[in-house]
Amino acid sequence: MSALSFGLGVWAVQVISLLSYYTPITFQVNAWVLGASLVVAFLGSLLSSWLYMIKKLSIVSGMLIGITLLLTHYILLFSLKSSAVLQLQVQPWASLLSAIISFVLGAYVVHAWFYVKTLEQNQMMKVMSSIHTVFKNWKAS
Numbered sequence: 001m002s003a004l005s006f007g008l009g010v011w012a013v014q015v016i017s018l019l020s021y022y023t024p025i026t027f028q029v030n031a032w033v034l035g036a037s038l039v040v041a042f043l044g045s046l047l048s049s050w051l052y053m054i055k056k057l058s059i060v061s062g063m064l065i066g067i068t069l070l071l072t073h074y075i076l077l078f079s080l081k082s083s084a085v086l087q088l089q090v091q092p093w094a095s096l097l098s099a100i101i102s103f104v105l106g107a108y109v110v111h112a113w114f115y116v117k118t119l120e121q122n123q124m125m126k127v128m129s130s131i132h133t134v135f136k137n138w139k140a141s
Helices: 002-020 031-053 058-077 092-115 123-140
Strands: none
Touching: 002 031, 002 058, 031 058, 058 092
């Protein structure tokens, strides 16, 4: 169930960011491709959870999360339809950089989150806790 929730969360973040993007060109989203991106998000998160829980492959599981994020993003990007001539230009260096960041962070987060149990040892938990504290104090002021 948590894998499905994660997949829905990944998909929702991508869809919300896509729909909130302002452009002077009106566009529509292809519903079939939108559904396909949801299936990719679900299957990627399920497989990633299985790889970690059953096979204990944390690094591979994390890399699969990165791949799932990338696939969901690009499937949604190419689901756009417009009456105007729309040419999507993707910079190869930006795509490569986003792939590297997704793979490395995905692998690190899954590995660190599940193998390092205490706050003193887990740098990612320290960073997230610090960010949460800063925002909580900022809202209170």
